[in-house]
Amino acid sequence: MEVGHIPVLADEVMSMLAPAPGSLHIDATLGGGGHTERILEATDPDGRLLGLDADGAAIARVVDRLRPRFGDRLVTRRANFRELSTVAPEAGFGQVDGALFDLGLSSYQLADAERGFGFRTGGPLDMRFDTSRGVPAAHLLATLDADALATLFGRYGEEPRSGRIARAIVAQRETTPVTTAEELAALVERVAPPNPRQPRRTHPATRVFQALRIAVNEELDALQEGLAAALDLLRPGGRLVVLSYHSLEDRIVKRFFAAERRGCVCPPELPVCACGRDPRLRLVTRRSLTPSAAEVEANPRARSARLRAAERLAA
Numbered sequence: 001m002e003v004g005h006i007p008v009l010a011d012e013v014m015s016m017l018a019p020a021p022g023s024l025h026i027d028a029t030l031g032g033g034g035h036t037e038r039i040l041e042a043t044d045p046d047g048r049l050l051g052l053d054a055d056g057a058a059i060a061r062v063v064d065r066l067r068p069r070f071g072d073r074l075v076t077r078r079a080n081f082r083e084l085s086t087v088a089p090e091a092g093f094g095q096v097d098g099a100l101f102d103l104g105l106s107s108y109q110l111a112d113a114e115r116g117f118g119f120r121t122g123g124p125l126d127m128r129f130d131t132s133r134g135v136p137a138a139h140l141l142a143t144l145d146a147d148a149l150a151t152l153f154g155r156y157g158e159e160p161r162s163g164r165i166a167r168a169i170v171a172q173r174e175t176t177p178v179t180t181a182e183e184l185a186a187l188v189e190r191v192a193p194p195n196p197r198q199p200r201r202t203h204p205a206t207r208v209f210q211a212l213r214i215a216v217n218e219e220l221d222a223l224q225e226g227l228a229a230a231l232d233l234l235r236p237g238g239r240l241v242v243l244s245y246h247s248l249e250d251r252i253v254k255r256f257f258a259a260e261r262r263g264c265v266c267p268p269e270l271p272v273c274a275c276g277r278d279p280r281l282r283l284v285t286r287r288s289l290t291p292s293a294a295e296v297e298a299n300p301r302a303r304s305a306r307l308r309a310a311e312r313l314a315a
């Protein structure tokens with residue numbers, strides 16, 4: 001079966017970014033290029049877009065599909081979006097009209113049995129977006145002690161049974177280390193089975209897989225740095241749009257927008273502002289937008305998506 005990635009909340013992203021001919025945009029998470037394609041269509045004939053992805057396979061796939069149509073209006077770089085402040089100006093995108101972050105992983109990555117992202121797909125537990133850097137998830141499972149694993153599952157997966165799962169992994173690796181997605185999913189299902197009286201919509205290993213992926217890719221630090229870099233690149237009136245898929249990501253986006261909207265970071269007890277920081281953002285979405293029931297039905301991956309958008313104020 002052909003795997004594809006359906007862009008999430010695509011109409012909402014387009015209405016928030018409002019891309020016009022001649023404009024410059026950054027897609028910090030190219031993935032399958034679905035949002036990029038819509039932006040390039042809307043900015044015809046001369047808008048340009050810089051697309052980043054940490055995953056070289058994503059870049060290659062999008063270039064193959066979209067370069068014949070859009071030519072040099074599409075510029076790509078294999079890079080982590082935490083490096084935006086250097087990568088974008090070097091690529092000629094020093095000031096832009098909009099930036100999009102569609103976080104997490106694509107359906108292509110989830111379906112790739114060599115990457116170990118999915119408990120249903122299986123495969124060696126790697127989980128890196130960029131396989132040329134860092135260490136695979138299996139390495140963390142083989143080397144961290146039970147306390148460190150429990151902290152990781154608790155912090156990045158909000159997994160209530162983190163201690164029990166961590167101890168089982170450490171006990172099992174005495175004889176056979178956990179190296180594949182199937183083995184990890186089976187272990188979690190065995191030691192932390194779902195409560196039959198509280199039916200869950202998700203697999204019991206969902207939180208553990210999320211936690212490992214976040215840790216392996218340092219996703220939360222990268223997001224914080226990527227948002228700060230993108231804001232610096234926006235021209236006044238430029239829009240920053242972020243799609244997140246779990247509460248840890250959404251909390252970072254929400255707090256970042258709130259802090260940049262407030263400006264001043266002085267403690268409330270100070271009678272006058274001493275930091276001198278001005279507000280840099282205006283919220284475009286007061287509350288996050290979520291997909292309609294029809295979109296979730298057509299694309300279940302959209303289920304947990306939240307969109308937030310903000311606009312850069314004049315200096």
Ligand SMILES: C[S@@+](CC[C@H](N)C(=O)[O-])C[C@H]1O[C@@H](n2cnc3c(N)ncnc32)[C@H](O)[C@@H]1O
Binds near residue numbers: 006032035082
């Ligand atoms: C949800 S997909 C994007 C889908 C895309 N919007 C589309 O419509 O096809 C997320 C992509 O972001 C990439 N990614 C995740 N974190 C990244 C980071 N810190 N830097 C660069 N790329 C990242 C992943 O490799 C993945 O390809």
